[in-house]
Amino acid sequence: MTILMSLDPASLLRSMPGACAQGLIWGLMALGVYITYRLLDFADLTVDGSLATGGAVAVMLIRGGMNPWLALIFAFIAGMAAGLVTGLLHTALGIPGILAGILTQISLYSINLNIMGCSNQAVSVDKYNLVVSLRYISDSPISKIRVFATSILFCLAVVMILYWYFGTEQGHAIRATGCNPQMARAQGINTDFHTVLALMISNGLVGLSGGLYAQYQGAADVNMGRGAIVIGLAAVIIGEVVFGKLCAGKYFAFAYTMLSVIAGAIIYYIVMNLVLWLKLPSDDLKLFSAIVVALFLAIPYLKAKYGRKEARA
Amino acid sequence: MTEMLKIEHxxxxxxxxxxNEKVALDGVDLVLNEGDFVTVIGGNGAGKSTTLNAVAGVWPVDSGKIYIGGDDVTKLSEYKRAKYLGRVFQDPMTGTATTMSIEENMAIAARRGEGRGLSWGITRKERALYRSMLATLDLGLEDRLSSKVGLLSGGQRQAITLLMASIKHPKLLLLDEHTAALDPKTAAKVLEISDKIIAENHLTAMMVTHNMKDAIAHGNRLIMMHEGRVILNIAGEEKKKLTVEDLLHQFERVSGEEFASDKALLS
Structure with missing residues (x-):
């Protein structure tokens, strides 16, 4: 009771804009996870490393005097390079997908330290004209609007580009590769090439998200991507569970699905803020998110198992 | 007559x-001329599907040569060989991408052997073409262009896979027991569609089947395989007069064994 009394609804409300902004930025990463996990059917663990790579590249370039917007393009390219490595480890060298991702992720830890020269590099919003920043959120309403407008615009632009891309011949080839590689090869699709391509696009988005997030929190950290894959999966699954029925059968179903993934990321951060607000120890956050993701991943399996038994009876 | 397929040993x-060592193909030779429709029979493990997979390039052969339309394709990877071929598989799940729509599947097939760039995956003109192609199947699919293939029945999927296989007028159509997983009525319908597509497009085709009656009723040639070799090669008038009893006799004479597939005898 005393714990409940000590909770301050106003502080929960104050944390919401930050949660939404974080959700929007991580939503871009979740879209990358969606491309590999759902479209390509490839559990890509590179993202834990490529997110930090994107952040490290963006921060170091901004510190070196580059325009923060332009730095994001390089964060995207750095992410693509990470995806290329995972893709080649898998397709050219025959290493199982999960292991290929882990190898790249581990090697990126050293690479990220090398990019930054130490484990943490700051970009102060006072010195640089950052694209988004935590500080804008607590500032005046106009700054607040700026953060949201920028991140929403980013998300919408990425959704539109991806909607177009996965409707092209090349996008179709990637989807066929993920859905049924045997059919894809029988239809003359180079499945190795399109697997690498999809991994590059996915990790490019993760790198971009890392670049934005580093600007948002004012620093890149070598550990900023730890557990990113879990957050990405959580966003994808929450999006599907909450909005799946709304998206199905619609004319722009794919665009709605991508928007629901971003919404899933926002919901994830709102829930995480709620958990913190309930004064649960923040040390347990990762445990909590892993349990949530495990539960949601298990539901379809258990449903199928239980459903079959019922049908048999 | 031009040789469309030449398999050399x-x-x-x-x-x-x-x-687990298994000699699956033990020196297979076969020549198909343009317009030939050969049915392939044999017991389990005789090498029927393995021969089709060798032609399709699913894995490299240990030795021998494969020519399609005069081109040596022996060393080409599966996806590069696809431009010569149309393929339909035994499992109706194999031939299509289930999470994609009917029109997307057909559009992917229509670009077989071509580069896949950043132009739109399906044009309006194609859509009209696919609609009219689907109408000829008489399965009511012409109004379901944007339905996911995963929602369709096995027979409908095999029919669509047949359209996809023939859409680029392949030099060779490979049908790998493509009616084996269907109920008898649907199987008959899919066979009828296959015959029609092969005739209308003047395709050269190989059809593996377990069913001796089907093997006799369809195509202008018949080969029987046993232990990785072609043991019978029947064509023309001789094939027209063929009966199931003849085939069983011939099999026992050539192989020195009794035909061991109950499925082929009973069906």
Whole structure:
């Protein structure tokens, strides 16, 4: 009771804009996870490393005097390079997908330290004209609007580009590769090439998200991507569970699905803020998110198992 | 007559050097002329599907040569060989991408053997073409262009896979027991569609089947395989007069064994 009394609804409300902004930025990463996990059917663990790579590249370039917007393009390219490595480890060298991702992720830890020269590099919003920043959120309403407008615009632009891309011949080839590689090869699709391509696009988005997030929190950290894959999966699954029925059968179903993934990321951060607000120890956050993701991943399996038994009876 | 397919003494051993070693193809030779429709029969493990997979390039053969339309394709990878071929598989799940729509599947097939760039995946003109192609199947699919293939029945999927296989007028159509997983009525319908597509497009085709009656009723040639070799090669008038009893006799004479597939005898 005393714990409940000590909770301050106003502080929960104050944390919401930050949660939404974080959700929007991580939503871009979740879209990358969606491309590999759902479209390509490839559990890509590179993202834990490529997110930090994107952040490290963006921060170091901004510190070196580059325009923060332009730095994001390089964060995207750095992410693509990470995806290329995972893709080649898998397709050219025959290493199982999960292991290929882990190898790249581990090697990126050293690479990220090398990019930054130490484990943490700051970009102060006072010195640089950052694209988004935590500080804008607590500032005046106009700054607040700026953060949201920028991140929403980013998300919408990425959704539109991806909607177009996965409707092209090349996008179709990637989807066929993920859905049924045997059919894809029988239809003359180079499945190795399109697997690498999809991994590059996915990790490019993760790198971009890392670049934005580093600007948002004012620093890149070598550990900023730890557990990113879990957050990405959580966003994808929450999006599907909450909005799946709304998206199905619609004319722009794919665009709605991508928007629901971003919404899933926002919901994830709102829930995480709620958990913190309930004064649960923040040390347990990762445990909590892993349990949530495990539960949601298990539901379809258990449903199928239980459903079959019922049908048999 | 132009040779559409020439297989020269191909061999394939799976799991060589292990206890699971299996000689799947033991020197297969076969020539198909343009317009030939050959049915392939034989017991389990005779090498029927393995021969089709060798032609399709699913894995490299150990020795021998494969020519399609005069081109040596022996060393080409599966996806590069696809431009010569149309393929339909035994499992109706294999031939289509289930999470994609009917029109997307057909559009992917229509670009077989071409580069896949950043132009739109399906044009309006194509959509009209696909609609009219689907209408000829008489399965009511012409109004379901944007339905996911995963929602369709096995027979409908095989029919669509047949359209996809023939859409680029392949030099060779490979049908790998493509009616085996269907109920008898649907199987008959899919066979009828296959015959029609092969005739209308003047395709050269190979059809593997377990069903001796089907093997006799369809096509202008018939080959029987046993232990990785072609043991019977029947064509023309001789094939027209063929009966199931003849085939069984011939099999026993050539192989020195009784035909061991109940499925082929009973069906």
């Amino acid at each position: 191909i061999r394939k051993t799976f799991n060589p050097g292990t206890i």
